[in-house]
Amino acid sequence: MASKKKQEEVKQESAPQKQQEAATDKKTATKKKSEESVKDEKTETKKVEKAADKKEQQAEKTPREPQLVTVNGEKVTHAHAFQSNKSEDTWYFTAKLDGKQLRPMKMHADDVAAYQKKESSIEHLMKTYYPSKMEPKVGKEQYLADNKLSDGRVIDKMNVYKEKDETKQDAGKYKLYAVVGDQKMSTVLSFKDLNSFFDRVTTPAQLVEKNFGEKLHLASAYAKYQLPEGAKPENIRIAKDKQTDKWTISADLGPKGKTEKKPLSFDDGYSFFTAKTATREQLAGKYLASDIKSLMAPKQEKSVSMKV
Amino acid sequence: MAKKTYEELAQLKQDGKIGWKQFVLEGDDADGYKQWCEDHGMEPTDDNAELYVEMTDERMFENQEEQ
Numbered sequence A: 001m002a003s004k005k006k007q008e009e010v011k012q013e014s015a016p017q018k019q020q021e022a023a024t025d026k027k028t029a030t031k032k033k034s035e036e037s038v039k040d041e042k043t044e045t046k047k048v049e050k051a052a053d054k055k056e057q058q059a060e061k062t063p064r065e066p067q068l069v070t071v072n073g074e075k076v077t078h079a080h081a082f083q084s085n086k087s088e089d090t091w092y093f094t095a096k097l098d099g100k101q102l103r104p105m106k107m108h109a110d111d112v113a114a115y116q117k118k119e120s121s122i123e124h125l126m127k128t129y130y131p132s133k134m135e136p137k138v139g140k141e142q143y144l145a146d147n148k149l150s151d152g153r154v155i156d157k158m159n160v161y162k163e164k165d166e167t168k169q170d171a172g173k174y175k176l177y178a179v180v181g182d183q184k185m186s187t188v189l190s191f192k193d194l195n196s197f198f199d200r201v202t203t204p205a206q207l208v209e210k211n212f213g214e215k216l217h218l219a220s221a222y223a224k225y226q227l228p229e230g231a232k233p234e235n236i237r238i239a240k241d242k243q244t245d246k247w248t249i250s251a252d253l254g255p256k257g258k259t260e261k262k263p264l265s266f267d268d269g270y271s272f273f274t275a276k277t278a279t280r281e282q283l284a285g286k287y288l289a290s291d292i293k294s295l296m297a298p299k300q301e302k303s304v305s306m307k308v
Numbered sequence B: 001m002a003k004k005t006y007e008e009l010a011q012l013k014q015d016g017k018i019g020w021k022q023f024v025l026e027g028d029d030a031d032g033y034k035q036w037c038e039d040h041g042m043e044p045t046d047d048n049a050e051l052y053v054e055m056t057d058e059r060m061f062e063n064q065e066e067q
Helices: A002-061 A109-116 A122-129 A140-145 A191-198 A204-212 A266-273 A280-296 B006-014 B020-025 B030-039 B046-056 B058-066
Strands: A075-083 A091-097 A157-162 A174-180 A183-188 A236-240 A247-251
Touching: A075 A109, A075 A122, A091 A109, A091 A122, A109 A122, A157 A204, A157 B046, A174 A191, A174 A204, A183 A204, A191 A204, A191 B046, A236 A280, A247 A280, A266 A280, B006 B020, B020 B030, B020 B046, B030 B046
Parallel strands: none
Antiparallel strands: A075 A091, A157 A174, A174 A183, A236 A247
């Protein structure tokens, strides 16, 4: 019995103790909870801060929205103009293409003025200063395969190089060199052609045909020339000059007058007489266009006025 | 062999100890250059390496501006 009481006492004692313990537990739990919640809050704050940091970092890492996407799917970013360190009148335009910095290009004065007034578009500036970046690229296979000229001849060799010979007038300029059969040719490349080659928006056949068409006596080279307006094929005369023994071209426009005799180049003579890839009309267009135009223009009558 | 920095390569090029081809092939854009050569059906040469550098390296522009 006594032991039972003891047990009950223990039980009774234990109840408040338990309550106390429970309270303590609760307190601890609450404390823990509040500590945890503070911890949680801290963690949450840290998390938010971290997320914000991450977001910032991501924003830094996230590529900029492109200002333009080219026909080749390349993204134009960071397009802007800037003033030269050396001369305040000199401005350059540059941009990044798929994250790669393009070499700055010197701007024309009118483009600088338009840029400063915010009147120019990125598309216009890109087309002006990086024209070949805005044109569709030729496929690699197509580029390598296109080495046949319009007359069927094959380009045996073609390369682009910088003229190193300081004694030459074109020293320091990039030139196109080509070998077709036994013909070896070189000429200074225009800015447009150099960039077209570099960016592969042209093919070897197109480059050689454009730059050496007349040297190769290709019909395509003469297609751009037309008989000047007002002249007829029968007005054009190609004859050997007795004094110089050279072939010349001239036009006799009857009452309008005659043009001077212009000596034909060897290649044009060859294209006309032997290859028959150039016509009389086309050669007149090449050599006599301005002369014929001035002869055809209505003459201003000299008026003599007298003060009475 | 340790990779040379751009400045070291530029100095070697300026001193005439290396050509344009080596300058590009030992630089950061060697892969881009090799790809460009392959796309054009060309072997790397000093001539085409010089053109590649002039057309792509913006530091060439900075040097040009400083001159």
